[in-house]
Amino acid sequence: MRSPREKRPPGQKQYYRRKKVCKFCxxxxxxxxxxxxxxxSQFVPERAxxxxxxxxxVCSQHQRRLNDAIKKARNIALLPFATE
Amino acid sequence: MRxxxxxxxxxxxxxxxxxxxxxxxxxxxxxxxxxxxxxxEKMGKRRLAYDVDKFRExxxxxxxxxxxxxxxxxxxxxxxxxxxxxxxxxxxTDEDVRRFEKIRSYRQKRAARRGSGERxxxxxxxxxxxxx
Numbered sequence: 001m002r003s004p005r006e007k008r009p010p011g012q013k014q015y016y017r018r019k020k021v022c023k024f025c026x027x028x029x030x031x032x033x034x035x036x037x038x039x040x041s042q043f044v045p046e047r048a049x050x051x052x053x054x055x056x057x058v059c060s061q062h063q064r065r066l067n068d069a070i071k072k073a074r075n076i077a078l079l080p081f082a083t084e
Numbered sequence: 085m086r087x088x089x090x091x092x093x094x095x096x097x098x099x100x101x102x103x104x105x106x107x108x109x110x111x112x113x114x115x116x117x118x119x120x121x122x123x124x125e126k127m128g129k130r131r132l133a134y135d136v137d138k139f140r141e142x143x144x145x146x147x148x149x150x151x152x153x154x155x156x157x158x159x160x161x162x163x164x165x166x167x168x169x170x171x172x173x174x175x176x177t178d179e180d181v182r183r184f185e186k187i188r189s190y191r192q193k194r195a196a197r198r199g200s201g202e203r204x205x206x207x208x209x210x211x212x213x214x215x216x
Contacts, residue, residue, distance in 0.1 A: 035146075074133070078172040
């Protein structure tokens with residue numbers, strides 16, 4: 001994916017992709033807790049894989065915390081490792 | 085002294101008294117070794133995200149304690165031995181709490197400076213800056 005700031009060659013049709021923002025930064029959620037299943041499940045789609053940053057738009061700091069929290073939640077059976 | 089959270093899952097067939105008994109035992113272990121109980125929360129029965137020992141649901145219990153490594157070691161050993169406990173997880177919490185406080189104080193300082201200064205920042209902008 002191209003960064004939005006990158007110049008496109010002239011003549012090419014330009015379209016705008018809405019800039020994704022980190023949910024945790026915008027809503028100022030400091031604590032990403034493994035017990036907060038409601039919050040975490042927003043970042044694990046059906047297959048129960050962790051949603052990549054390029055799709056969710058979460059910033060790297062928060063993605064790291066989110067990863068830790070999801071993995072802890074999986075460990076205590078709050079979130080699945082995989083679904084059939 | 086460090087702060088920990090111990091969460092464990094009890095066999096769904098266990099009665100309330102059995103859970104209380106387990107809690108009482110753990111409490112005795114922790115306080116007896118010089119630890120401090122901050123919270124005991126019975127979170128009730130929940131469906132498990134995957135089968136654990138052929139159980140599809142379980143009763144969750146959460147302990148928040150102040151303890152050291154030796155106490156945690158003993159508590160975990162006890163949990164492993166107990167038949168009714170099917171899974172447990174220990175998490176250290178004091179580092180995280182300290183981090184939030186740091187962010188919060190930074191934000192307050194920043195807000196105070198902005199208040200006396202020129203224009204207020206948009207929330208998204210300053211939140212991003214606070215993370216760095």
